[in-house]
Ligand SMILES: CCCCCCCCCCCCCC(=O)CC(=O)SCCNC(=O)CCNC(=O)[C@H](O)C(C)(C)COP(=O)(O)OP(=O)(O)OC[C@H]1O[C@@H](n2cnc3c(N)ncnc32)[C@H](O)[C@@H]1OP(=O)(O)O
């Protein structure tokens with residue numbers, strides 16, 4: 058809806074009213090068209106101000122309307138914005154909160170823009186698989202120049218009012234009431250010529266060597282896009298702005314948008330937008346929920362163990378403004394950690410322009426130092442015996458009511474909880490490395506965890522800038538549990554004839570940031586080796602005879618164990634599935650040694666190498682992972698497919714434009730995933746992870762409903778268990 062009034066005698070004030078973000082739904086577009094018409098035809102009105110209610114100018118088009126073209130009734134945006142620009146009375150946009158996407162495009166159609174100092178603006182369409190197609194791709198480069206417009210449009214980043222002022226995107230920044238400032242400004246410009254204020258009449262500011270600039274940007278965008286098409290279309294649209302007259306540029310913008318609008322990538326990215334918000338509305342099997350569970354404030358936190366993870370967690374906590382007690386028992390690690398944390402904080406402050414959070418951290422080598430904290434995050438070695446001891450000590454040392462959290466990546470959170478006096482005050486906080494940078498936080502609740510604690514930790518995650526997902530307790534939780542069958546298939550494919558490069562290339566072409574073997578080299582092969590040794594799976598020399606490739610009755614590949622026996626731990630040793638210039642180097646190169654290693658291995662086990670296609674790599678690795686995802690849903694470990702997808706997009710480098718593994722399965726077609734799993738399971742009876750799980754069968758039997766309807770079927774499946 059839109060409200061209209063006349064203020065200060067001669068200013069028509071149009072207020073967009075559409076909670077939560079004054080998105081441009083059909084009813085709002087109607088309102089704008091009607092009220093603009095009213096203002097322009099009223100002789101008493103000499104100028105117009107457009108603003109939004111509740112401190113938000115406009116969050117852009119209503120993304121929910123994009124789901125079907127049929128939803129998109131009502132006046133189209135482009136002619137609406139043109140009629141504002143063509144008006145013979147000055148129109149001023151009063152931007153509070155933010156102007157995003159279509160909201161900024163509306164403001165660019167106005168003759169002047171005044172923003173509050175705390176407001177942000179941006180064209181984030183690319184993050185939704187689109188481009189700014191209400192004239193934004195044509196007006197922005199004309200106003201602020203091609204390089205700046207390319208940077209904003211291809212990344213979708215939000216900028217501050219100060220940056221917008223510097224770029225010439227807004228005309229004035231107000232510190233107090235922006236609408237009052239805009240009204241005052243509108244009074245002052247009434248009657249002035251608007252010829253120089255209509256951006257569509259501008260020429261793009263000239264750029265030296267334009268072809269080279271576009272080639273360079275296109276090259277960079279292709280590399281970072283990992284197969285996403287929207288960033289490329291954004292470059293093409295800006296190029297049209299730079300090289301064509303406005304009307305032809307608009308035609309090009311429309312053609313490019315038509316391709317993007319109905320693409321699977323746009324559907325996937327818009328699904329991710331809403332999924333990210335869905336996971337914030339967490340629930341537990343007990344019925345406890347985000348809106349009925351209240352946390353309590355945390356003033357002081359502690360981190361135990363200042364290795365790789367503890368250092369990053371300390372930084373992430375300190376950056377929220379909390380007081381942090383950081384505990385490390387080993388002298389060498391203690392000294393190194395202090396230095397490393399301080400460097401990380403300095404780099405973070407430089408990047409964000411915010412003040413250093415140094416003073417908030419106190420270091421100690423004794424657990425006694427955490428006696429008065431409100432929340433502890435344990436990050437010692439992944440060793441159940443050690444962690445149990447630490448939890449017993451914490452339970453004795455901390456004041457009653459202290460929340461105790463573990464950063465374990467696989468261990469049983471409930472077993473740790475049972476070491477304490479108050480097991481309901483224990484959860485997992487599974488960060489990802491580097492913990493101060495990576496966006497994902499898996500919040501792992503056990504059967505006894507209190508909803509109050511889950512609420513506290515979800516809120517704390519948000520403060521740290523994380524996307525937090527609440528999940529149940531099982532081995533590997535959601536992310537690492539689903540990763541295991543994916544990795545296993547990658548190893549089996551090596552045995553059957555593939556190379557690490559072939560598998561990684563297929564996965565990277567699919568859009569993963571890194572293939573399975575490059576990730577393994579990065580995180581260190583020895584980590585998994587240690588776990589497998591503890592589980593009794595490792596045999597010297599990989600074992601011999603028929604049983605060498607079988608453990609507990611199912612197929613097992615000892616390839617990773619053999620690599621570790623040879624000291625090939627990955628990047629840290631300069632040798633792994635790839636070779637590196639020196640230990641610690643990141644530039645992975647194929648290693649000819651691998652060829653003879655695999656040939657010998659296959660000969661020893663009577664395996665004949667066959668040609669493995671990219672399709673087989675993707676189907677076996679991804680469908681095995683997806684199948685496990687269905688099991689996770691069936692077991693109630695994740696509340697819905699959105700939780701799994703967000704975990705994979707934010708924690709495991711899954712390409713966002715493919716929406717996450719469960720959304721991807723839905724896009725491929727559940728019946729196809731089922732059929733291919735059946736095919737591979739039949740060919741490999743010793744790989745039970747390829748046996749389609751009953752939820753997948755049930756979904757297919759229910760007519761393969763879209764992903765947002767799965768919860769109904771899951772509820773039925775769970776109630777029958
Ligand atoms: C053959 C076919 C040819 C087809 C051709 C078709 C041509 C069509 C031409 C149309 C051209 C239109 C071009 C256009 O206008 C494009 C756009 O504008 S796309 C939208 C761009 N805007 C955004 O991406 C902004 C999205 N929102 C945000 O980033 C944040 O919400 C925001 C920074 C605004 C506020 O953040 P915060 O305070 O943290 O709140 P939340 O994020 O939690 O959001 C609160 C609430 O609001 C919902 N919401 C937010 N934005 C929108 C939106 N734009 N539309 C709908 N709903 C929105 C959000 O989902 C939350 O609600 P939940 O219930 O929690 O989900």
Ligand SMILES: NC(=O)C1=CN([C@@H]2O[C@H](COP(=O)(O)OP(=O)(O)OC[C@H]3O[C@@H](n4cnc5c(N)ncnc54)[C@H](O)[C@@H]3O)[C@@H](O)[C@H]2O)C=CC1
Nearest residue numbers: 362363364365366385386387390436437438439465466490
């Ligand atoms: N490294 C990774 O990528 C990830 C690790 N994790 C988990 O985080 C935890 C820590 O892992 P990393 O940081 O990699 O280990 P790390 O080996 O780098 O650091 C562990 C630190 O704990 C210290 N420590 C051991 N006992 C202690 C005690 N009683 N009191 C205080 N400090 C003690 C050690 O001296 C060492 O500095 C593990 O549970 C691991 O599974 C979780 C996600 C990712």
